[in-house]
Amino acid sequence: xxxxxxxxxxxxxxxxxxxxxxxxxxxxxxxxxxxxxxxxxxxxxxxxxxxxxxxxxxxxxxxxxxxxxxxxxxxxxxxxxxxxxxxxxxxxxxxxxxxxxxxxxxxxxxxxxxxxxxxxxxxxxxxxxxxxxxxxxxxxxxxxxxxxxxxxxxxxxxxxxxxxxxxxxxxxxxxxxxxxxxxxxxxxxxxxxxxxxxxxxxxxxxxxxxxxxxxxxxxxxxxxxxxxxxxxxxxxxxxxxxxxxxxxxxxxxxxxxxxxxxxxxxxxxxxxxxxxxxxxxxxxxxxxxxxxxxxxxxxxxxxxxxxxxxxxxxxxxxxxxxxxxxxxxxxxxxxxxxxxxxxxxxxxxxxxxxxxxxxxxxxxxxxxxxxxxxxxxxxxxxxxxxxxxxxxxxxxxxxxxxxxxxxxxxxxxxxxxxxxxxxxxxxxxxxxxxxxxx
Amino acid sequence: xxxxxxxxxxxxxxxxxxxxxxxxxxxxxxxxxxxxxxxxxxxxxxxxxxxxxxxxxxxxxxxxxxxxxxxxxxxxxxxxxxxxxxxxxxxxxxxxxxxxxxxxxxxxxxxxxxxxxxxxxxxxxxxxxxxxxxxxxxxxxxxxxxxxxxxxxxxxxxxxxxxxxxxxxxxx
Ligand code: SF4
Numbered sequence: 367x368x369x370x371x372x373x374x375x376x377x378x379x380x381x382x383x384x385x386x387x388x389x390x391x392x393x394x395x396x397x398x399x400x401x402x403x404x405x406x407x408x409x410x411x412x413x414x415x416x417x418x419x420x421x422x423x424x425x426x427x428x429x430x431x432x433x434x435x436x437x438x439x440x441x442x443x444x445x446x447x448x449x450x451x452x453x454x455x456x457x458x459x460x461x462x463x464x465x466x467x468x469x470x471x472x473x474x475x476x477x478x479x480x481x482x483x484x485x486x487x488x489x490x491x492x493x494x495x496x497x498x499x500x501x502x503x504x505x506x507x508x509x510x511x512x513x514x515x516x517x518x519x520x521x522x523x524x525x526x527x528x529x530x531x532x533x534x535x536x537x538x539x540x541x542x543x544x545x546x547x548x549x550x551x552x553x554x555x556x557x558x559x560x561x562x563x564x565x566x567x568x569x570x571x572x573x574x575x576x577x578x579x580x581x582x583x584x585x586x587x588x589x590x591x592x593x594x595x596x597x598x599x600x601x602x603x604x605x606x607x608x609x610x611x612x613x614x615x616x617x618x619x620x621x622x623x624x625x626x627x628x629x630x631x632x633x634x635x636x637x638x639x640x641x642x643x644x645x646x647x648x649x650x651x652x653x654x655x656x657x658x659x660x661x662x663x664x665x666x667x668x669x670x671x672x673x674x675x676x677x678x679x680x681x682x683x684x685x686x687x688x689x690x691x692x693x694x695x696x697x698x699x700x701x702x703x704x705x706x707x708x709x710x711x712x713x714x715x716x717x718x719x720x721x722x723x724x725x726x727x728x729x730x731x732x733x734x735x736x737x738x739x740x741x742x743x744x745x746x747x748x749x750x751x752x753x754x755x756x757x758x759x760x761x762x763x764x765x766x767x768x769x770x771x772x773x774x775x776x777x778x779x780x781x782x783x784x785x786x787x788x789x790x791x792x793x794x795x796x797x798x799x800x801x802x803x804x
Numbered sequence: 805x806x807x808x809x810x811x812x813x814x815x816x817x818x819x820x821x822x823x824x825x826x827x828x829x830x831x832x833x834x835x836x837x838x839x840x841x842x843x844x845x846x847x848x849x850x851x852x853x854x855x856x857x858x859x860x861x862x863x864x865x866x867x868x869x870x871x872x873x874x875x876x877x878x879x880x881x882x883x884x885x886x887x888x889x890x891x892x893x894x895x896x897x898x899x900x901x902x903x904x905x906x907x908x909x910x911x912x913x914x915x916x917x918x919x920x921x922x923x924x925x926x927x928x929x930x931x932x933x934x935x936x937x938x939x940x941x942x943x944x945x946x947x948x949x950x951x952x953x954x955x956x957x958x959x960x961x962x963x964x965x966x967x968x969x970x971x972x973x974x975x976x
Binding site: 401426445516772 | 819833872895896903967
């Protein structure tokens with residue numbers, strides 16, 4: 367341990383986040399605010415963060431090799447297939463590095479997809495693990511009970527060579543969800559509601575711990591959507607307890623042993639928030655911050671016509687999401703005033719969607735189906751918005767310029783809301799759809 | 805570390821996010837100077853043409869929220885901006901700034917006490933902020949001791965080199 371404040375709550379229990387951090391720091395217990403040196407189980411980078419990290423690593427004296435070639439994951443996803451020569455250069459830089467360092471988990475175009483979709487899918491995330499990544503949405507892995515947080519490239523370079531990181535132990539905000547989600551109201555709506563309540567800096571430096579019967583009933587994909595957007599409230603990590611569902615998901619994908627822990631009954635929380643979802647409507651984050659969240663009935667009071675609908679990203683690019691969209695669009699045509707762009711989250715999701723006939727249904731409805739990757743989510747390519755354009759999107763951020771022009775507008779919603787809007791040509795309530803059995 | 809930084813203030817509001825600091829489309833650039841040409845382009849396309857080397861960005865709460873892109877503080881540094889003063893910083897941006905050596909100062913009073921165009925002088929070592937135009941002085945929040953030691957060591961790189969040496973000594 368490097369430095370820590372006087373522990374005055376030595377007799378309190380520990381939260382899940384604190385237990386994972388303590389174990390990785392080789393300590394009995396840790397306290398919020400304490401600075402620790404923690405061992406990492408996996409270090410992640412994409413071609414953008416890796417390019418900078420590799421440059422930094424080359425400058426570190428005595429650092430010629432990564433700490434463990436099996437504990438690093440490198441995923442090409444942001445600007446690939448390379449949109450231009452400069453992007454190709456970064457992708458190649460990472461690929462060459464992977465080869466030089468004999469990195470086991472390197473995912474080239476066509477063999478991976480979006481990093482946060484790929485890692486859980488490939489069994490690279492397990493409960494109780496500590497994962498750092500050169501991408502802010504690394505917090506996604508909390509869905510499976512891991513402590514996972516995003517960092518910049520210099521920190522990632524340090525983790526590449528040391529296999530450890532310094533961390534400030536966050537205090538924890540506990541959120542307890544109760545009630546049953548109505549038809550067409552999904553995990554995305556729950557999380558948008560949460561970000562709206564917390565505000566975009568409401569959980570800065572904090573851990574978010576998700577609890578309650580509503581989230582117990584969610585699928586792993588639903589939990590992934592929620593953990594993914596913890597950063598949208600500024601959180602360091604978002605975490606679920608690994609239940610049978612999570613353990614089954616992980617053991618289907620890896621034989622690696624892992625540790626399942628639970629927050630103590632007398633754990634110390636900075637704040638406890640209770641959210642009842644019985645009357646929750648689909649939610650929409652309006653421009654230009656992810657916390658500008660309103661219920662759909664309010665948003666649709668105005669006619670908000672659209673130029674683009676985007677389905678994809680590490681928040682909602684999963685097979686479950688595509689199934690909902692395909693069900694809504696099946697046999698119909700998208701409105702003539704807009705385009706719909708779909709990026710399945712990974713190669714596996716793409717293949718599954720192909721097998722289920724989803725891709726054909728989407729294409730027949732008039733959607734452009736892309737190869738897996740981040741694409742338009744961050745305004746990189748494959749659906750960048752122009753001046754004055756408006757987009758309804760399943761992604762996680764809608765800051766000015768996020769998807770292209772600073773003069774464009776981005777609204778965030780669930781796959782169901784986006785699909786309903788694609789049919790209507792304007793932002794629409796998915797509950798108003800006349801769909802038997804959807 | 806520079807002893808003193810001095811420049812004119814450019815003021816922005818709260819939640820200046822990484823998408824406006826360096827829009828996604830430029831994130832495939834790794835050259836510092838090239839990145840610097842697009843600093844703050846999403847919020848103020850004129851910024852790089854109107855600012856002079858040494859100038860200072862002054863902003864409200866949650867500066868640098870959003871993505872973990874380290875090119876955000878790199879772009880600001882690359883533009884010739886000498887420092888950022890804000891009421892608060894987003895977590896990853898804060899850490900990245902320290903790692904790449906962009907001086908950052910946290911002080912709500914200073915932000916409220918500085919108007920656009922004011923001449924400001926900063927002492928990174930002490931956190932003292934002087935508004936030379938108005939003749940007022942402010943004190944930025946101190947860095948936590950561990951970060952102070954990182955800064956004094958010259959950033960994360962020397963720290964990593966020391967840890968590496970310790971590790972190889974203990975395994976030999
Ligand atoms: S899909 Fe979007 S949010 Fe997710 S990693 Fe890619 S750019 Fe980031």
